[in-house]
Amino acid sequence: MTVPPPAESPRPTPSELFIAFATISLYGFGGVLAWSRRIMIEDRRWLTPEQFNETYALCSFLPGPNIVNFSVIFGSRIRGPLGGLIALAGLLGPPMVLVIIMAVLYAHYGDLTQVRRALIGVASAAAGLLMATVAKMAGPLFRNRAVEQPLVAIATFGAIGIVHWPLPLVLAVLLPVSIGLAWVRR
Amino acid sequence: MKELGGTLTTLAGFFALMSLFAIGGANSAVPEMHRYAVDVQHWLTDRQFADTFALAQLTPGPNVIIVTLIGYHVAGLPGALVTTLSMCGPTCMLAFFVGRTFDRFRGAAWQSALSGGLVPVTLGLTAASATVVATAADYNWAAMAVTLATAVICYFVRINPVWMFAAAAALGLAGVI
Numbered sequence: 001m002t003v004p005p006p007a008e009s010p011r012p013t014p015s016e017l018f019i020a021f022a023t024i025s026l027y028g029f030g031g032v033l034a035w036s037r038r039i040m041i042e043d044r045r046w047l048t049p050e051q052f053n054e055t056y057a058l059c060s061f062l063p064g065p066n067i068v069n070f071s072v073i074f075g076s077r078i079r080g081p082l083g084g085l086i087a088l089a090g091l092l093g094p095p096m097v098l099v100i101i102m103a104v105l106y107a108h109y110g111d112l113t114q115v116r117r118a119l120i121g122v123a124s125a126a127a128g129l130l131m132a133t134v135a136k137m138a139g140p141l142f143r144n145r146a147v148e149q150p151l152v153a154i155a156t157f158g159a160i161g162i163v164h165w166p167l168p169l170v171l172a173v174l175l176p177v178s179i180g181l182a183w184v185r186r
Numbered sequence: 187m188k189e190l191g192g193t194l195t196t197l198a199g200f201f202a203l204m205s206l207f208a209i210g211g212a213n214s215a216v217p218e219m220h221r222y223a224v225d226v227q228h229w230l231t232d233r234q235f236a237d238t239f240a241l242a243q244l245t246p247g248p249n250v251i252i253v254t255l256i257g258y259h260v261a262g263l264p265g266a267l268v269t270t271l272s273m274c275g276p277t278c279m280l281a282f283f284v285g286r287t288f289d290r291f292r293g294a295a296w297q298s299a300l301s302g303g304l305v306p307v308t309l310g311l312t313a314a315s316a317t318v319v320a321t322a323a324d325y326n327w328a329a330m331a332v333t334l335a336t337a338v339i340c341y342f343v344r345i346n347p348v349w350m351f352a353a354a355a356a357l358g359l360a361g362v363i
Contacts, residue, residue, distance in 0.1 A: 092248075
């Protein structure tokens with residue numbers, strides 16, 4: 001399907017902005033990227049695929065959740081700081097309400113055996129989903145001939161996942177090393 | 187009251203720091219949240235942490251809402267608000283300012299070095315998250331089978347993960363896990 005390019009400068013109103021990000025958020029079970037793509041490019045036509053990819057690449061450079069950064073950057077480009085806040089509120093407001101309802105239910109029913117077992121099931125499946133993500137990321141990393149990238153990945157895993165060192169400490173050592181190696185290799 | 191204020195300050199400080207250290211997304215910070223919330227502060231037990239992670243997965247929305255749950259567990263509604271705002275504030279400020287200047291540097295050599303350096307670290311952190319979540323739950327052989335089956339299916343098939351969670355929850359309810 002070819003998507004017609006968006007109008008020169010789409011200017012969604014604040015309420016359109018809020019609703020779009022709330023929709024992305026509430027459809028996004030375990031994968032907001034796919035839905036943000038669909039709504040931004042195909043549904044609302046606010047971004048071309050190229051613009052979307054560029055903005056998303058920028059977001060993945062920044063620390064913190066990519067979609068949160070995306071909402072702030074997109075919202076503020078459209079309507080300044082307030083637009084950023086509105087997009088962020090749309091993204092986080094509705095799931096926060098839902099998750100607090102979950103927490104209240106958990107406080108009441110969390111000790112029931114059936115609920116416990118269902119939650120163990122979900123946590124186990126979620127661990128599997130993380131493993132699949134790791135495998136997908138590792139493919140290209142281990143295929144190219146650079147050995148230092150897999151070594152950095154293994155060192156990070158060992159320090160955090162096995163030895164349980166504090167994250168800031170590990171990143172303070174490994175990030176400069178990893179970026180430095182990538183700089184030399186470039 | 188004074189005690190609540192102290193707890194909220196501790197939450198705000200820790201999650202503002204996590205905001206800047208969560209490279210590649212909230213899941214990268216899961217092992218650190220576990221270390222701090224369970225081992226250092228004793229806010230949650232191992233089991234509660236695994237349940238919190240599962241509840242966050244069951245709720246639609248970005249993965250970052252796990253911090254809302256941790257905050258709520260520790261200090262109720264004020265805790266939920268403080269942790270969420272702290273986790274998003276610093277990185278959002280950064281996104282706001284970088285979003286306006288980044289276009290000028292597009293294609294610069296340091297950008298590819300930066301991304302080349304970040305990817306393997308993110309990979310290691312995500313792998314550590316999988317380990318932490320798996321070992322925090324009451325893990326038995328059936329749970330391990332669910333983990334492996336989900337990993338294989340999600341790797342080879344384009345499927346919305348919510349169906350895997352639903353199936354796993356059903357297996358749990360049925361008493362298989």
